[in-house]
Amino acid sequence: MIDRVRKNLNEGVKSIKWVATFLADRLKAETSMAQLLYASSKLEGKVDELCRDIGRRVLELKEKEEKAVLKDFIILQSIEEIKKLREQIDDYKSRAHELSKPQE
Numbered sequence: 503m504i505d506r507v508r509k510n511l512n513e514g515v516k517s518i519k520w521v522a523t524f525l526a527d528r529l530k531a532e533t534s535m536a537q538l539l540y541a542s543s544k545l546e547g548k549v550d551e552l553c554r555d556i557g558r559r560v561l562e563l564k565e566k567e568e569k570a571v572l573k574d575f576i577i578l579q580s581i582e583e584i585k586k587l588r589e590q591i592d593d594y595k596s597r598a599h600e601l602s603k604p605q606e
Contacts, residue, residue: 535601542594545587552580552587 559576571577 535598538594538598
């Protein structure tokens with residue numbers, strides 16, 4: 503009788519250890535995913551700021567009646583920076599998506 507109780511107790515402890523390990527791994531994944539999404543949202547804020555800068559520069563050039571808006575150095579530099587930031591944002595989001603999938 504005592505052996506059965508001991509056996510059942512050991513099986514219960516193994517189950518509790520498994521659940522605790524599973525929850526710890528899942529918590530790590532969720533934390534990493536949240537960090538990636540937070541970094542992604544910060545980069546999206548930078549993209550918005552660059553878009554505002556481009557708009558301001560276009561207005562400045564329009565007031566000066568310049569025709570070569572898309573050849574302006576500041577605008578071209580901002581557009582390139584936006585492209586790089588969007589690539590990083592996509593990378594962060596895809597990595598977060600991979601983390602959201604349950605591990606087998």
